[in-house]
Amino acid sequence: xxxxxxxxxxxGMCKFGVxxxxxxxxxxxxxxxxxxxxxxxxxxxxxxxxxSSTFVGRRSCQANTAPVIAERLGIKPTSICARLDVLCAxxxxxxxxxxxxxxxxxAKVVLVVGCEKVYTPELWQIQYDEIAAIDHDWDAPAxxxxxxxxxxxxxxxxxxxxxTTREQLAAVSVINYGHGTTNPxxxxxxxxxxxxxxxxxxxxxPLGLYDCCPLSDGAAxxxxxxxxxxxxxxxxxxxxxxxxxxxxxHSVSANWPGEHLxxxxxxxxxxxxxxxxxxxxxxxxxVMQVHDCFSISQIVEVEELGFCDKGEGGPFVASGETKIxxxxxxxxxxxxxxxxxxxxxxxxxxxxxxxxxxxxRAVLQVxxxxxxxxxxxxGANVEHTIVVYSKEPKK
Amino acid sequence: MTENIGIPFLEGHYSPTLDLxxxxxxxxxxxxxxxxxxxxxxxxxxxxxxCGHISYPPRVICPECYSDDLEWIELPTRGKVITFVEKSIxxxxxxxxxxxxxxxxxxxxxxxxxVFSRVINCESGGIKEGDEVQLVVFDVPGHPIExxxxxxxxxxxxxxxxxxx
Numbered sequence: 266x267x268x269x270x271x272x273x274x275x276x277g278m279c280k281f282g283v284x285x286x287x288x289x290x291x292x293x294x295x296x297x298x299x300x301x302x303x304x305x306x307x308x309x310x311x312x313x314x315x316x317s318s319t320f321v322g323r324r325s326c327q328a329n330t331a332p333v334i335a336e337r338l339g340i341k342p343t344s345i346c347a348r349l350d351v352l353c354a355x356x357x358x359x360x361x362x363x364x365x366x367x368x369x370x371x372a373k374v375v376l377v378v379g380c381e382k383v384y385t386p387e388l389w390q391i392q393y394d395e396i397a398a399i400d401h402d403w404d405a406p407a408x409x410x411x412x413x414x415x416x417x418x419x420x421x422x423x424x425x426x427x428x429t430t431r432e433q434l435a436a437v438s439v440i441n442y443g444h445g446t447t448n449p450x451x452x453x454x455x456x457x458x459x460x461x462x463x464x465x466x467x468x469x470x471p472l473g474l475y476d477c478c479p480l481s482d483g484a485a486x487x488x489x490x491x492x493x494x495x496x497x498x499x500x501x502x503x504x505x506x507x508x509x510x511x512x513x514x515h516s517v518s519a520n521w522p523g524e525h526l527x528x529x530x531x532x533x534x535x536x537x538x539x540x541x542x543x544x545x546x547x548x549x550x551x552v553m554q555v556h557d558c559f560s561i562s563q564i565v566e567v568e569e570l571g572f573c574d575k576g577e578g579g580p581f582v583a584s585g586e587t588k589i590x591x592x593x594x595x596x597x598x599x600x601x602x603x604x605x606x607x608x609x610x611x612x613x614x615x616x617x618x619x620x621x622x623x624x625x626r627a628v629l630q631v632x633x634x635x636x637x638x639x640x641x642x643x644g645a646n647v648e649h650t651i652v653v654y655s656k657e658p659k660k
Numbered sequence: 661m662t663e664n665i666g667i668p669f670l671e672g673h674y675s676p677t678l679d680l681x682x683x684x685x686x687x688x689x690x691x692x693x694x695x696x697x698x699x700x701x702x703x704x705x706x707x708x709x710x711c712g713h714i715s716y717p718p719r720v721i722c723p724e725c726y727s728d729d730l731e732w733i734e735l736p737t738r739g740k741v742i743t744f745v746e747k748s749i750x751x752x753x754x755x756x757x758x759x760x761x762x763x764x765x766x767x768x769x770x771x772x773x774x775v776f777s778r779v780i781n782c783e784s785g786g787i788k789e790g791d792e793v794q795l796v797v798f799d800v801p802g803h804p805i806e807x808x809x810x811x812x813x814x815x816x817x818x819x820x821x822x823x824x825x
Contacts, residue, residue, distance in 0.1 A: 323677065392752040393678065402682035403717050406800075406818050407778040408747075408755050417745040418763055418776070425743070469747045518776035519716055526743070526763060 270658040271364040271506045272495040274488050275303035276617030281483035281605040282452040288321045288382040288484070289337050295484035295610070296338045296378055303499055306488065308338060310498065313345040313372035315363055317355030317379035318609035320394055322348075324382050334378065344372035349609075352398055353556065354511070354641035354650035355379055356485065356612030361652060363489035364506040373494060380484035381607035391480060399645045403517040412558065413477055415518075415645045417469035420561040423527035424471070426576065429564060431471055433579030435462035437560035438475045438602055440588055445599025447628045452481045452605030476560040481605025485613035487620070492658070504623045507545075507636075507655040510538035513648040527576075532569040532642070535649035539638065540571075543653040544660065547571040551634040552622045553593060554615035556641045557600040566640060567593070589629050597622065597629045612650070615639040619654045674803050680754070681800045685814040687807050691718045693732055698797050698817050703737050705772065706730040714771040735772055737795035738824065739764040744779065744787050758784040764793060764821060781822040793821040 277298025279291045286294075300306050316331045327333070331348045335341065345366055351358040359377035366372035383391060396410030409415050423429045442457040457475055465474035495503055512535040514522040522530040540546055547570060555570070557563040564578035572593050573581040581587075587595035598604060598618040601611060619637045621627040635656045642649050664670040676683060684695040694717075697704040707714045708722035709729045716735075721728050744762040751759045760779040766772055779787055780796060787793075798820070802813040 389753045390678075392750050393680075396680055396752055404776065405680055406682070407761055407776060407820065408752065408759050409761050409776055409778075411747065411750060411752060413750075414745045414747050414759070414761050415776075417747075418743050418761070421743045421745070422763075467748045468750070469745050517717055519772055519774055521774065521776075 269368045269370060270492045271367040271489055272492050273360070273504050273506060273616060273620045273654070274490055274495045274499045274501070275299050275306055276485070276487040276613070276620055277302050278450055278485035278610070278614055278617060279483060280450050281481045281607060283384055284482035286482070288318070288324070288380050289334070291382070291482065291484035292334050292378055292380045293337055295380070295486040296376065299376070299486035299488060303488070306498060308340050311340050311374050311376045311488070312343050313363070313366060313375035314340055314342045315345060315359040315375060315377045316348045317351070317359045317377065317613070318348065318381055319350045319352045319355060319398070320608070321380060321382055323394060323397065324385060338376070340376060345375065351648065351650070352643040353558065353606070353608050354612055354643045354648060355609040356614070356616070357509070357639055357641050357650045357652050358511065358612070360487065360489060360506060360612065360616050361509050361511065361650070367489055367491050374488060374490045376486060376488055377613060378484065378486040379609035379611070379613045381482065381609050383480045383482050383607060400516045400518070403519070404645060409518065409645060412645065413469040413472055416559040416561055417472045419526045419565070419646070420471050420559070422525050423561060423565065426525060426527050427579070429579035431463065432459065433564065433583045434471065434476055434560040435459055436583040437557060437563045438462045440582065441557055441596045441600040441602040442475070444597055444629055445603025448599045448604060451599045451603050452479050453603050472559055472561070475602070478558050478601040478606045481607050483605060483607035483610050485610040485617060487613050487616050502624045502656060504620050505655050505658045507653045507659055508539060508543035509650070509652040510535045510542065511648065511650045512538065516647050518645060527565065529565055529569050529646070529649070532566065532649040535651050536570045539651040539653055543655070545636055545653060545655070549636050550593060550638055552597060552619065552631040552637045553595050554598070554600065554618055554639045555595055557596055557602050558606060558642070560602070562642065563587070563595065563600070567595070570640065589631060594631045597627060597631065612639060612641050612652070616652065616654070623654055623656055679803065681816055681818060683803070684816050685805060687805060690720045694718050695817060697732065698819055701737070701795070701797060703735045703795050703819065704732045705735055707733045716772040736766045736770045739766040739775070739793055739821070741787060741789055741791045741793060742774070743789060746784060760787060762787065762793065762821065778820040779822065780820045787823060792824040794824050796820055796822040
């Protein structure tokens with residue numbers, strides 16, 4: 266048994282939104298922001314590169330993107346140089362894989378960078394590519410690739426089974442957009458009123474425009490290294506990648522693992538595994554970033570993560586428990602709803618916010634935060650990924 | 661510019677990376693029987709002859725016991741709408757409006773209890789929870805195949821559900 270513990274020591278991102286830039290431009294911007302975050306850190310310190318993206322290869326006739334990026338960033342990897350595609354959880358997957366590589370001793374300093382270039386020269390391809398995000402032969406032809414359809418069905422079922430209201434859905438958007446007003450790199454910096462959310466046009470009822478995260482270009486990067494190396498490179502408080510989980514129980518929608526669409530059995534399992542593997546419980550988590558791709562998602566997620574009883578996610582969020590000062594401050598940088606969701610970059614963006622929270626340098630700081638988690642779902646809710654961060658490694 | 665070098669589809673060439681439909685032809689797909697059965701109005705999947713496990717979608721191995729001795733069985737072609745969604749904006753090219761999808765209960769005796777399917781032949785607002793729907797098979801565009809010096813267009817079908825009138 267080795268005694269290496271992986272830590273996150275630096276992070277940065279480019280401006281998210283509708284960008285006049287290529288994916289390679291944005292990756293460079295994010296890597297620069299990441300290295301600028303820790304003075305003294307240079308490309309020469311980095312021996313491993315993990316690149317997270319689902320669609321950049323589809324945007325052009327380009328495969329094997331990791332060496333392309335390594336070259337542009339001036340990195341010459343000697344331990345790992347690879348791309349990961351886990352759609353919305355690719356960034357978190359990169360962080361978990363980097364942890365494993367560092368703790369095995371194979372890699373010393375890994376740059377995990379994620380990027381998505383969503384906007385194409387012709388806009389039809391954006392919706393069409395989302396079809397590629399689900400099981401091609403069995404779900405894509407049903408037209409359920411564009412995710413609002415799937416999540417609108419989840420919202421209707423959650424309302425039916427638990428009495429969740431339209432206003433409770435809207436509360437998620439109001440709160441997360443509110444947090445996002447403090448984040449200049451997010452897609453939006455706009456405070457929303459309940460009325461604006463309720464009166465916005467439908468995307469797929471009951472979900473309106475502000476219940477859905479925007480389509481965003483963007484890139485984000487972090488550095489994962491050993492505790493020993495972290496002490497050498499940084500004077501900041503150590504933030505450990507304490508553990509995590511990744512659960513996939515199905516792909517085709519017909520094999521949905523829950524009792525109904527508002528019951529996310531696969532996420533419940535991911536949460537159980539993440540807590541067991543880190544020795545923590547929900548009551549020990551001080552701040553989190555969850556996958557608010559839609560307002561309904563965050564409501565189900567606070568339930569399956571164990572912060573309230575099943576079915577109580579609506580009242581829990583609407584009563585302010587996910588704000589700063591609430592039971593579990595959530596999506597403190599604005600979340601997917603306000604910051605945007607460039608798929609492969611999102612888990613990394615969440616990791617940066619958590620690193621800053623645990624180092625005491627977040628913009629909306631949670632006082633004395635010591636343990637935290639991030640969560641992503643992927644595709645049509647077919648995979649759940651949790652990363653647990655802590656100021657202490659697992660004993 | 662005199663030639664479309666580097667953009668084959670401008671000269672009418674097929675690219676599977678932007679094809680929504682399955683490549684169903686037997687030259688490329690060992691479960692082509694599913695689509696052959698669809699053409700006869702049958703909704704089918706595979707059952708393991710060894711352990712009896714029924715899989716959906718169909719397989720070439722049993723995911724429970726890894727036997728490759730499988731047989732085709734029929735699934736119900738009627739179900740009831742549990743919930744449905746109508747997408748209002750940003751509908752993918754080719755789908756047209758309205759784009760309606762439903763979570764359908766195929767019944768407690770069906771080995772595949774639920775499917776999430778498109779509902780076609782249905783007007784906007786034309787469906788509600790509890791409605792009965794039935795399988796409908798339709799033609800979708802074929803694609804070219806080059807195989808052992810021969811070229812042809814592979815015809816294809818797909819399925820959805822429609823209201824029972």
